[in-house]
Each structure stands twice: as C-alpha cells, then as structure tokens.
Amino acid sequence: MPRITTKVGKGYRVTLPERVREALSVGVGDYVTWVVEEGAVEVVKAATIKCPYCGFEAPLEDFKLVRKPWKFRFYTVRRLQCPRCGKVFNYYSGKAPSGKLVEYVTKGRA
Ligand SMILES: [Zn+2]
Structure with a gap:
C-alpha cells in the first residue's frame, strides 16, 4: 500500500497527489468526502x-x-x-x- 506525504499549506489546503486522484477518479470541480473515524480519516469520492x-x-x-x-x-x-x-x-x-x-x-x- 503506497504512502504519500503532502504538506498542509495556507488555509489548510492540501494537494491531492496524482496517485490519489487516479485511485478516486476525481478531477477539478469534483468533491471528496472526509470520513472521520477514531484515529483515522478515509477520503472517498463524494456522491x-x-x-x-x-x-x-x-x-x-x-x-x-x-x-x-x-x-x-x-x-x-x-x-x-x-x-x-x-x-x-x-x-x-x-x-x-x-x-x-x-x-x-x-x-x-x-
Ligand atoms: Zn433544483
């Protein structure tokens, strides 16, 4: 399972790495949902x-x-x-x- 690290910038913005964009098949204008569970966060393409x-x-x-x-x-x-x-x-x-x-x-x- 690849691990990718990105820096949190101004306004807490984070770039979705290319591998993640491909895995979720999201592009500019799409939405992602952050599912927060105890100790972990899952990012999924928003329905x-x-x-x-x-x-x-x-x-x-x-x-x-x-x-x-x-x-x-x-x-x-x-x-x-x-x-x-x-x-x-x-x-x-x-x-x-x-x-x-x-x-x-x-x-x-x-
Ligand atoms: Zn309407």
Whole structure:
C-alpha cells in the first residue's frame, strides 16, 4: 500500500497527489468526502445528487434537509430542498438485499 506525504499549506489546503486522484477518479470541480473515524480519516469520492427539477448537482450536504429522514423498505429517504430552484424532492439511498448500493430521486410534493 503506497504512502504519500503532502504538506498542509495556507488555509489548510492540501494537494491531492496524482496517485490519489487516479485511485478516486476525481478531477477539478469534483468533491471528496472526509470520513472521520477514531484515529483515522478515509477520503472517498463524494456522491452527488442531482435536482430532478433544475438539474443542479452537488453533494448531499449542499441540499437542505426539510424533515427528519425516514425508512422505506431498505432505503433511507431524505426530503431535500434544492438550493438553486427551491423545489423539494425525495432522495432514496440504501443497500439492496443483493448488497448493491441503490440511490434515486423522486419528485415529492412541495
Ligand atoms: Zn433544483
């Protein structure tokens, strides 16, 4: 497992080394998610969600959660509000019985 060291610069900026960019297949404009667990940090390519109304695409954190998430079958359902058009939709994500991660959006009642 290769170890790569990079320096923390002004504003705590860190360059993603080429090997890491390749491993995550991320480029300029993409998002990464830092998963902080006891004593370790994992960096993964961020999943993005696309507004079904206006096409705005961003990570989950950029959408406003308008009510507490709930469970539907094996999904967690989040009712989200788009920061660009203000419309509300449902984002379903979960692990299917086959083990496959499944996610999709539906237009909810506004
Ligand atoms: Zn939108």
